[in-house]
Amino acid sequence: MGFQKKSVFILLLLVCATLTQVYSAAILFTDRATFLSNLGVVGFESFETLPNLGNQSSITTPSFTVTNSAGLISAPGTPSFTVTDGTRNLQVSASSSSPVVFNFSNGIRAFGTDLSDALDFGVAGHSLTLTTNNGESFSPAIVSPIPNQAVVFVGIIADADFTTVSFSHSTGSDGYAFDSVVFSEGTVPEPSSLVFGFLAILAMMHSRIKNS
Secondary structure, three states: HHHHHHHHHHHHHHHHHHHHHHHOOEEOOOHHHHHOOOOOOOOOOOOOOOOOOEEEEEEEEOOEEEOOOOOOEEOOOOOOOOOOOOOEEEEOOOOOOOOOOEEEEEEEEEEEEEOOOOOOOOOOOOEEEEOOOOOOOOEEEEEEEOOOOEEEEEEEEEEEEEEEEEEEOOOOOEEEEEEEEEEEOOOOOOHHHHHHHHHHHHHHHHHHHHHH
C-alpha cells in the first residue's frame, strides 16, 4: 500500500474513533424540536392531574416521582411561574438549594423539560446543573441571567438507561418551575449509530484501495 493510500486509511480510522468518542456519551439539548426529532415513542407529563399541593418533599405523578429533601416542591392551583402546557406546573420554592430529583421506576434513555423563571434574578454566573444516576453531568445546563418568566428547554439523550435526573441550583434564592416533561423508555435512536455507517464506508474504501 502506497503512502497516500496508507494516509487515507489512517485518517478514516481517526475520524471513526473520534465519532465513537463523541457519540457514545449523553448529549445535551436546549431546543425542544431538535430533541423530539431524535426520539421515537415518548411519555409526557404536564402535572395537570395533580391536586393542589403546598410544599412537599415528594410528589408522585402517573409517570415518575419528584423529590426534594428540603420539602420545597409544590403544585399550586394558581402557578406563580409561566405554564407551557395546560394550567399547572411543578414549582420549586425560592429558598431551596437542595437538588430536585426525578425518579423513574423503569430505565429511560431520554429526558427533557421546560424550565420557567429559572436563573432570572439578573446575577451573572449562577447555574443549573443536570446529572443522572449513570454519572452524566452537564454543568452548567443553563447559566444566568435569563429574562424574568422566560422559558428555556433542557433535555438529554443517553446511550444507556438511567432512572434518576437531578437538577442542582448554584444558589437557593431562585424559584422556578418544571413543565411539559418528555421522556423515552427503552432504546432511543442514538447518534452513535452514525459510527457504523462510517465504519461500513471505511471497509468499502479499504477494499477498493487494496484492489487498486
